[in-house]
Amino acid sequence: MAGISSGITTNYIYACTRMRVRRSRLIPREDYLRMLNMGLPEITRFIGDTYYRSEIDELATSFSGINLVEVALSWNLAKEYQNILKLVPGELEYFTASYLRRWDIQNVVTILRGKMQSERSDRIKEVLVPAGRLDKVALDRLLTEESPERVVEALKGEPIYPVLEAELPGALETGSFAHLENELYKGYYAQLIADARAGIKGGKMFLKYIELEIDIRNIQNLFRLRAGHVHEDVRELMIPGGSFSVEELQRLSGITERDEFIDTLKKQMKALPLLNALEAIRGKEHLHEIEVALTRVQLDQMERMSKRYPFSVLPVLVYLEEKKYEVANLRALARGKEANLPGERLHGYLVM
Amino acid sequence: MVDVGMTLEMVEASQMGMKAIGAALAVGLTGIASGIAEMTVGSAAVGATAENRDVFGLVLLLTVIPETIVIFGLVVALLLLF
Numbered sequence: 507m508a509g510i511s512s513g514i515t516t517n518y519i520y521a522c523t524r525m526r527v528r529r530s531r532l533i534p535r536e537d538y539l540r541m542l543n544m545g546l547p548e549i550t551r552f553i554g555d556t557y558y559r560s561e562i563d564e565l566a567t568s569f570s571g572i573n574l575v576e577v578a579l580s581w582n583l584a585k586e587y588q589n590i591l592k593l594v595p596g597e598l599e600y601f602t603a604s605y606l607r608r609w610d611i612q613n614v615v616t617i618l619r620g621k622m623q624s625e626r627s628d629r630i631k632e633v634l635v636p637a638g639r640l641d642k643v644a645l646d647r648l649l650t651e652e653s654p655e656r657v658v659e660a661l662k663g664e665p666i667y668p669v670l671e672a673e674l675p676g677a678l679e680t681g682s683f684a685h686l687e688n689e690l691y692k693g694y695y696a697q698l699i700a701d702a703r704a705g706i707k708g709g710k711m712f713l714k715y716i717e718l719e720i721d722i723r724n725i726q727n728l729f730r731l732r733a734g735h736v737h738e739d740v741r742e743l744m745i746p747g748g749s750f751s752v753e754e755l756q757r758l759s760g761i762t763e764r765d766e767f768i769d770t771l772k773k774q775m776k777a778l779p780l781l782n783a784l785e786a787i788r789g790k791e792h793l794h795e796i797e798v799a800l801t802r803v804q805l806d807q808m809e810r811m812s813k814r815y816p817f818s819v820l821p822v823l824v825y826l827e828e829k830k831y832e833v834a835n836l837r838a839l840a841r842g843k844e845a846n847l848p849g850e851r852l853h854g855y856l857v858m
Numbered sequence: 859m860v861d862v863g864m865t866l867e868m869v870e871a872s873q874m875g876m877k878a879i880g881a882a883l884a885v886g887l888t889g890i891a892s893g894i895a896e897m898t899v900g901s902a903a904v905g906a907t908a909e910n911r912d913v914f915g916l917v918l919l920l921t922v923i924p925e926t927i928v929i930f931g932l933v934v935a936l937l938l939l940f
Contacts, residue, residue: 523902
């Protein structure tokens with residue numbers, strides 16, 4: 507606890523305690539297991555009895571069924587993230603805002619896709635999550651623009667503008683935003699690393715989180731590519747900045763034997779929980795099981811790191827990530843129940 | 859500190875002064891220590907109360923626990939002086 511005499515430390519303790527209390531209020535595993543046996547109306551009622559009540563009550567007049575759950579979850583997530591951004595002090599706010607920029611990318615790409623498909627603005631608005639730098643007002647302004655080009659023009663001055671400007675013509679030509687999205691996320695991670703290395707107090711801990719996130723994301727992508735039988739040049743799809751270089755990842759993707767691939771991956775890993783998770787993955791067949799296992803190990807590892815550095819940006823990030831997965835879980839549950847999927851099948855998709 | 863040229867009254871006064879300095883240090887230093895300890899506990903307590911008002915009574919108790927440090931200091935100071 508460096509700098510005990512400085513006023514900043516107390517702010518850190520205050521903010522990190524609030525995050526820990528909020529984290530303890532997240533829906534526990536037992537409740538998910540109970541929800542697996544419920545129908546959609548019961549799940550909606552169950553969610554309405556928790557801290558999602560205000561959103562459910564507010565939106566109940568405009569939406570119903572699955573749409574009510576989806577929109578309420580998105581609104582709550584956005585509200586919670588914006589609230590945290592106001593609550594965390596100084597350096598923590600800087601890092602948190604930097605982390606939340608990923609929602610800008612998601613929102614902008616959603617708007618671009620919607621505009622490309624000539625979708626109605628109100629339909630696009632339903633799926634936006636204004637949790638990043640671009641708030642509801644900014645997103646509404648973007649929604650009023652008529653074409654993808656105009657949307658990008660309106661974003662002049664934003665950190666993502668240069669990538670959008672360079673990649674949009676290609677995306678419009680091919681009709682696919684996949685490459686544009688990849689480049690935006692690569693730019694996002696590069697910016698995160700630059701922010702962490704900007705010499706601001708606490709940057710070292712932030713960098714640890716970014717490296718872990720990039721590693722897990724790259725490993726997940728490698729498993730996805732293997733599932734799709736893609737063994738050619740994957741360099742463009744990998745995120746630089748983690749503990750694996752892009753060249754190493756390319757070599758890994760070239761290994762066709764699954765066990766050999768996992769063994770090689772394990773040789774380059776140091777953290778024991780990650781090694782155990784990779785060993786557990788060996789017996790898993792389905793891609794979603796592998797992804798959930800890797801996400802779980804990432805959250806556990808983050809939690810471990812946040813205990814090692816209790817008054818840093820890490821407890822805030824742990825809460826933000828766990829909240830994101832809670833919303834994803836509830837959405838998966840609601841959607842799954844809507845589609846009449848059996849509970850056992852849905853169980854495999856939940857990050858608990 | 860006893861000088862050859864000092865009278866008994868002077869020696870007694872000097873000893874009294876030393877006791878007073880000791881007592882002052884005992885209260886002062888433990889006061890600062892309590893302050894630092896309460897600073898961290900207090901920040902966490904305010905954070906926890908902001909999220910959940912029900913814990914107010916409990917965290918108030920936790921916040922004043924470091925107060926024992928300064929009470930020990932006070933006891934030592936009183937023992938020194940009387």
